[in-house]
Amino acid sequence: MSPVRRRDLAVLAAGLAVAAWLLVRTLYGDLPALDWWLPVPLAVLALAEALGARTLKTRLDALREARTRPGTTPAARDTPVRPVEPMLVARLAVLAQASAYVGAVFAGVWAGVLLHVAPEVGRLQAAGGDTLAAVLGIVSSGALVVAALWLESVCRVPPGSADDDPAPGVSA
Incomplete structure:
Protein backbone atom coordinates (compact mmCIF):
# COMPACT_ATOMS: atom_id res chain seq x y z
CA MET A 1 0.00 0.00 0.00
CA SER A 2 1.45 3.34 -0.99
CA PRO A 3 1.14 6.42 1.23
CA VAL A 4 -1.22 9.26 0.42
CA ARG A 5 0.41 11.91 -1.71
CA ARG A 6 -0.06 15.39 -0.33
CA ARG A 7 -0.18 16.79 -3.85
CA ASP A 8 -3.26 14.65 -4.62
CA LEU A 9 -5.00 16.01 -1.53
CA ALA A 10 -4.16 19.60 -2.47
CA VAL A 11 -5.37 19.18 -6.07
CA LEU A 12 -8.59 17.53 -4.87
CA ALA A 13 -9.28 20.30 -2.36
CA ALA A 14 -8.50 23.08 -4.86
CA GLY A 15 -10.68 21.56 -7.57
CA LEU A 16 -13.60 21.10 -5.24
CA ALA A 17 -13.16 24.62 -3.88
CA VAL A 18 -13.63 26.03 -7.37
CA ALA A 19 -16.58 23.73 -8.09
CA ALA A 20 -18.25 24.53 -4.76
CA TRP A 21 -17.68 28.25 -5.26
CA LEU A 22 -19.38 28.10 -8.67
CA LEU A 23 -22.26 26.07 -7.28
CA VAL A 24 -22.78 28.25 -4.22
CA ARG A 25 -22.52 31.40 -6.30
CA THR A 26 -25.29 30.10 -8.53
CA LEU A 27 -27.59 28.61 -5.89
CA TYR A 28 -26.86 30.61 -2.72
CA GLY A 29 -30.35 32.09 -2.45
CA ASP A 30 -31.93 28.62 -2.57
CA LEU A 31 -29.61 26.95 -0.06
CA PRO A 32 -30.63 26.50 3.58
CA ALA A 33 -28.65 28.31 6.25
CA LEU A 34 -25.38 26.66 7.19
CA ASP A 35 -25.37 26.04 10.92
CA TRP A 36 -22.15 26.24 12.93
CA TRP A 37 -22.48 22.63 14.09
CA LEU A 38 -22.40 21.07 10.60
CA PRO A 39 -18.60 20.49 10.63
CA VAL A 40 -18.61 19.03 14.17
CA PRO A 41 -18.58 15.36 12.98
CA LEU A 42 -15.36 16.09 11.08
CA ALA A 43 -13.81 17.52 14.23
CA VAL A 44 -14.92 14.50 16.28
CA LEU A 45 -13.43 12.13 13.71
CA ALA A 46 -10.20 14.15 13.68
CA LEU A 47 -9.98 13.95 17.46
CA ALA A 48 -10.67 10.20 17.44
CA GLU A 49 -7.99 9.57 14.83
CA ALA A 50 -5.46 11.73 16.66
CA LEU A 51 -6.11 9.84 19.91
CA GLY A 52 -5.90 6.54 18.04
CA ALA A 53 -2.62 7.56 16.45
CA ARG A 54 -1.16 8.54 19.82
CA THR A 55 -2.26 5.28 21.43
CA LEU A 56 -1.02 3.14 18.56
CA LYS A 57 2.32 4.97 18.48
CA THR A 58 2.79 4.37 22.20
CA ARG A 59 1.99 0.67 21.90
CA LEU A 60 4.20 0.16 18.84
CA ASP A 61 7.09 2.03 20.45
CA ALA A 62 6.78 -0.19 23.53
CA LEU A 63 6.83 -3.30 21.35
CA ARG A 64 9.86 -2.09 19.42
CA GLU A 65 11.65 -1.28 22.67
CA ALA A 66 10.87 -4.75 24.03
CA ARG A 67 12.25 -6.29 20.84
CA THR A 68 15.54 -4.42 21.14
CA ARG A 69 16.18 -5.74 24.66
CA PRO A 70 16.66 -9.47 24.04
CA GLY A 71 16.87 -10.64 27.65
CA THR A 72 13.76 -8.88 28.89
CA THR A 73 10.34 -10.47 28.74
CA PRO A 74 7.16 -8.47 29.09
CA ALA A 75 6.45 -10.21 32.43
CA ALA A 76 9.74 -8.94 33.86
CA ARG A 77 8.85 -5.31 33.14
CA ASP A 78 6.73 -3.08 35.35
CA THR A 79 4.08 -2.59 32.67
CA PRO A 80 3.31 -5.46 30.32
CA VAL A 81 3.51 -4.87 26.58
CA ARG A 82 0.18 -5.47 24.90
CA PRO A 83 0.67 -6.93 21.43
CA VAL A 84 -0.82 -5.10 18.46
CA GLU A 85 -2.76 -7.09 15.92
CA PRO A 86 -1.23 -6.61 12.45
CA MET A 87 -4.70 -6.55 10.86
CA LEU A 88 -5.71 -3.72 13.20
CA VAL A 89 -2.77 -1.67 11.98
CA ALA A 90 -3.68 -2.43 8.37
CA ARG A 91 -7.29 -1.40 8.95
CA LEU A 92 -6.22 1.79 10.66
CA ALA A 93 -3.94 2.59 7.74
CA VAL A 94 -6.86 2.19 5.32
CA LEU A 95 -9.06 4.33 7.58
CA ALA A 96 -6.35 6.99 7.68
CA GLN A 97 -6.05 7.10 3.91
CA ALA A 98 -9.80 7.31 3.41
CA SER A 99 -10.09 10.01 6.07
CA ALA A 100 -7.36 12.07 4.44
CA TYR A 101 -9.29 12.12 1.18
CA VAL A 102 -12.59 12.86 2.94
CA GLY A 103 -10.95 15.71 4.82
CA ALA A 104 -9.55 17.12 1.58
CA VAL A 105 -12.97 16.91 -0.08
CA PHE A 106 -14.70 18.74 2.75
CA ALA A 107 -11.89 21.28 3.02
CA GLY A 108 -12.39 22.09 -0.65
CA VAL A 109 -16.15 22.35 -0.34
CA TRP A 110 -15.99 24.56 2.76
CA ALA A 111 -13.32 26.72 1.12
CA GLY A 112 -15.60 27.20 -1.90
CA VAL A 113 -18.44 28.24 0.39
CA LEU A 114 -16.14 30.64 2.22
CA LEU A 115 -14.94 32.17 -1.04
CA HIS A 116 -18.51 33.16 -1.81
CA VAL A 117 -19.92 34.14 1.58
CA ALA A 118 -16.97 36.01 3.13
CA PRO A 119 -17.18 38.99 0.74
CA GLU A 120 -20.97 39.13 1.26
CA VAL A 121 -20.87 39.51 5.06
CA GLY A 122 -21.67 43.23 4.97
CA ARG A 123 -24.43 42.88 2.38
CA LEU A 124 -26.30 39.70 3.32
CA GLN A 125 -27.58 38.89 6.79
CA ALA A 126 -27.19 35.11 6.38
CA ALA A 127 -23.58 35.40 5.20
CA GLY A 128 -22.27 36.03 8.75
CA GLY A 129 -23.46 32.68 10.09
CA ASP A 130 -22.46 30.90 6.90
CA THR A 131 -18.98 32.39 7.13
CA LEU A 132 -18.61 31.06 10.66
CA ALA A 133 -19.75 27.61 9.55
CA ALA A 134 -17.34 27.68 6.60
CA VAL A 135 -14.37 28.69 8.77
CA LEU A 136 -15.19 25.95 11.29
CA GLY A 137 -15.58 23.53 8.39
CA ILE A 138 -12.16 24.37 6.98
CA VAL A 139 -10.53 24.07 10.41
CA SER A 140 -12.28 20.74 11.12
CA SER A 141 -11.44 19.36 7.69
CA GLY A 142 -7.83 20.45 7.99
CA ALA A 143 -7.61 18.82 11.40
CA LEU A 144 -9.01 15.60 9.92
CA VAL A 145 -6.41 15.60 7.15
CA VAL A 146 -3.57 16.22 9.63
CA ALA A 147 -4.80 13.53 12.04
CA ALA A 148 -5.27 11.05 9.19
CA LEU A 149 -1.78 11.68 7.83
CA TRP A 150 -0.34 11.25 11.33
CA LEU A 151 -2.24 7.98 11.82
CA SER A 161 12.21 -3.87 11.04
CA ALA A 162 10.27 -6.13 8.69
CA ASP A 163 13.00 -8.78 8.77
CA ASP A 164 13.75 -8.54 12.48
CA ASP A 165 12.67 -11.43 14.65
CA PRO A 166 10.76 -10.55 17.80
CA ALA A 167 12.46 -10.98 21.13
CA PRO A 168 11.56 -14.08 23.08
CA GLY A 169 8.23 -13.69 24.82
CA VAL A 170 7.12 -10.75 22.69
CA SER A 171 4.53 -11.29 20.01
CA ALA A 172 3.95 -8.92 17.14
Whole structure:
Protein backbone atom coordinates (compact mmCIF):
# COMPACT_ATOMS: atom_id res chain seq x y z
CA MET A 1 0.00 0.00 0.00
CA SER A 2 1.45 3.34 -0.99
CA PRO A 3 1.14 6.42 1.23
CA VAL A 4 -1.22 9.26 0.42
CA ARG A 5 0.41 11.91 -1.71
CA ARG A 6 -0.06 15.39 -0.33
CA ARG A 7 -0.18 16.79 -3.85
CA ASP A 8 -3.26 14.65 -4.62
CA LEU A 9 -5.00 16.01 -1.53
CA ALA A 10 -4.16 19.60 -2.47
CA VAL A 11 -5.37 19.18 -6.07
CA LEU A 12 -8.59 17.53 -4.87
CA ALA A 13 -9.28 20.30 -2.36
CA ALA A 14 -8.50 23.08 -4.86
CA GLY A 15 -10.68 21.56 -7.57
CA LEU A 16 -13.60 21.10 -5.24
CA ALA A 17 -13.16 24.62 -3.88
CA VAL A 18 -13.63 26.03 -7.37
CA ALA A 19 -16.58 23.73 -8.09
CA ALA A 20 -18.25 24.53 -4.76
CA TRP A 21 -17.68 28.25 -5.26
CA LEU A 22 -19.38 28.10 -8.67
CA LEU A 23 -22.26 26.07 -7.28
CA VAL A 24 -22.78 28.25 -4.22
CA ARG A 25 -22.52 31.40 -6.30
CA THR A 26 -25.29 30.10 -8.53
CA LEU A 27 -27.59 28.61 -5.89
CA TYR A 28 -26.86 30.61 -2.72
CA GLY A 29 -30.35 32.09 -2.45
CA ASP A 30 -31.93 28.62 -2.57
CA LEU A 31 -29.61 26.95 -0.06
CA PRO A 32 -30.63 26.50 3.58
CA ALA A 33 -28.65 28.31 6.25
CA LEU A 34 -25.38 26.66 7.19
CA ASP A 35 -25.37 26.04 10.92
CA TRP A 36 -22.15 26.24 12.93
CA TRP A 37 -22.48 22.63 14.09
CA LEU A 38 -22.40 21.07 10.60
CA PRO A 39 -18.60 20.49 10.63
CA VAL A 40 -18.61 19.03 14.17
CA PRO A 41 -18.58 15.36 12.98
CA LEU A 42 -15.36 16.09 11.08
CA ALA A 43 -13.81 17.52 14.23
CA VAL A 44 -14.92 14.50 16.28
CA LEU A 45 -13.43 12.13 13.71
CA ALA A 46 -10.20 14.15 13.68
CA LEU A 47 -9.98 13.95 17.46
CA ALA A 48 -10.67 10.20 17.44
CA GLU A 49 -7.99 9.57 14.83
CA ALA A 50 -5.46 11.73 16.66
CA LEU A 51 -6.11 9.84 19.91
CA GLY A 52 -5.90 6.54 18.04
CA ALA A 53 -2.62 7.56 16.45
CA ARG A 54 -1.16 8.54 19.82
CA THR A 55 -2.26 5.28 21.43
CA LEU A 56 -1.02 3.14 18.56
CA LYS A 57 2.32 4.97 18.48
CA THR A 58 2.79 4.37 22.20
CA ARG A 59 1.99 0.67 21.90
CA LEU A 60 4.20 0.16 18.84
CA ASP A 61 7.09 2.03 20.45
CA ALA A 62 6.78 -0.19 23.53
CA LEU A 63 6.83 -3.30 21.35
CA ARG A 64 9.86 -2.09 19.42
CA GLU A 65 11.65 -1.28 22.67
CA ALA A 66 10.87 -4.75 24.03
CA ARG A 67 12.25 -6.29 20.84
CA THR A 68 15.54 -4.42 21.14
CA ARG A 69 16.18 -5.74 24.66
CA PRO A 70 16.66 -9.47 24.04
CA GLY A 71 16.87 -10.64 27.65
CA THR A 72 13.76 -8.88 28.89
CA THR A 73 10.34 -10.47 28.74
CA PRO A 74 7.16 -8.47 29.09
CA ALA A 75 6.45 -10.21 32.43
CA ALA A 76 9.74 -8.94 33.86
CA ARG A 77 8.85 -5.31 33.14
CA ASP A 78 6.73 -3.08 35.35
CA THR A 79 4.08 -2.59 32.67
CA PRO A 80 3.31 -5.46 30.32
CA VAL A 81 3.51 -4.87 26.58
CA ARG A 82 0.18 -5.47 24.90
CA PRO A 83 0.67 -6.93 21.43
CA VAL A 84 -0.82 -5.10 18.46
CA GLU A 85 -2.76 -7.09 15.92
CA PRO A 86 -1.23 -6.61 12.45
CA MET A 87 -4.70 -6.55 10.86
CA LEU A 88 -5.71 -3.72 13.20
CA VAL A 89 -2.77 -1.67 11.98
CA ALA A 90 -3.68 -2.43 8.37
CA ARG A 91 -7.29 -1.40 8.95
CA LEU A 92 -6.22 1.79 10.66
CA ALA A 93 -3.94 2.59 7.74
CA VAL A 94 -6.86 2.19 5.32
CA LEU A 95 -9.06 4.33 7.58
CA ALA A 96 -6.35 6.99 7.68
CA GLN A 97 -6.05 7.10 3.91
CA ALA A 98 -9.80 7.31 3.41
CA SER A 99 -10.09 10.01 6.07
CA ALA A 100 -7.36 12.07 4.44
CA TYR A 101 -9.29 12.12 1.18
CA VAL A 102 -12.59 12.86 2.94
CA GLY A 103 -10.95 15.71 4.82
CA ALA A 104 -9.55 17.12 1.58
CA VAL A 105 -12.97 16.91 -0.08
CA PHE A 106 -14.70 18.74 2.75
CA ALA A 107 -11.89 21.28 3.02
CA GLY A 108 -12.39 22.09 -0.65
CA VAL A 109 -16.15 22.35 -0.34
CA TRP A 110 -15.99 24.56 2.76
CA ALA A 111 -13.32 26.72 1.12
CA GLY A 112 -15.60 27.20 -1.90
CA VAL A 113 -18.44 28.24 0.39
CA LEU A 114 -16.14 30.64 2.22
CA LEU A 115 -14.94 32.17 -1.04
CA HIS A 116 -18.51 33.16 -1.81
CA VAL A 117 -19.92 34.14 1.58
CA ALA A 118 -16.97 36.01 3.13
CA PRO A 119 -17.18 38.99 0.74
CA GLU A 120 -20.97 39.13 1.26
CA VAL A 121 -20.87 39.51 5.06
CA GLY A 122 -21.67 43.23 4.97
CA ARG A 123 -24.43 42.88 2.38
CA LEU A 124 -26.30 39.70 3.32
CA GLN A 125 -27.58 38.89 6.79
CA ALA A 126 -27.19 35.11 6.38
CA ALA A 127 -23.58 35.40 5.20
CA GLY A 128 -22.27 36.03 8.75
CA GLY A 129 -23.46 32.68 10.09
CA ASP A 130 -22.46 30.90 6.90
CA THR A 131 -18.98 32.39 7.13
CA LEU A 132 -18.61 31.06 10.66
CA ALA A 133 -19.75 27.61 9.55
CA ALA A 134 -17.34 27.68 6.60
CA VAL A 135 -14.37 28.69 8.77
CA LEU A 136 -15.19 25.95 11.29
CA GLY A 137 -15.58 23.53 8.39
CA ILE A 138 -12.16 24.37 6.98
CA VAL A 139 -10.53 24.07 10.41
CA SER A 140 -12.28 20.74 11.12
CA SER A 141 -11.44 19.36 7.69
CA GLY A 142 -7.83 20.45 7.99
CA ALA A 143 -7.61 18.82 11.40
CA LEU A 144 -9.01 15.60 9.92
CA VAL A 145 -6.41 15.60 7.15
CA VAL A 146 -3.57 16.22 9.63
CA ALA A 147 -4.80 13.53 12.04
CA ALA A 148 -5.27 11.05 9.19
CA LEU A 149 -1.78 11.68 7.83
CA TRP A 150 -0.34 11.25 11.33
CA LEU A 151 -2.24 7.98 11.82
CA GLU A 152 -1.01 6.79 8.44
CA SER A 153 2.60 7.60 9.37
CA VAL A 154 2.24 5.72 12.67
CA CYS A 155 1.01 2.65 10.78
CA ARG A 156 4.11 2.49 8.58
CA VAL A 157 6.66 -0.20 9.22
CA PRO A 158 10.04 1.38 10.00
CA PRO A 159 12.85 0.53 7.55
CA GLY A 160 14.72 -2.63 8.49
CA SER A 161 12.21 -3.87 11.04
CA ALA A 162 10.27 -6.13 8.69
CA ASP A 163 13.00 -8.78 8.77
CA ASP A 164 13.75 -8.54 12.48
CA ASP A 165 12.67 -11.43 14.65
CA PRO A 166 10.76 -10.55 17.80
CA ALA A 167 12.46 -10.98 21.13
CA PRO A 168 11.56 -14.08 23.08
CA GLY A 169 8.23 -13.69 24.82
CA VAL A 170 7.12 -10.75 22.69
CA SER A 171 4.53 -11.29 20.01
CA ALA A 172 3.95 -8.92 17.14
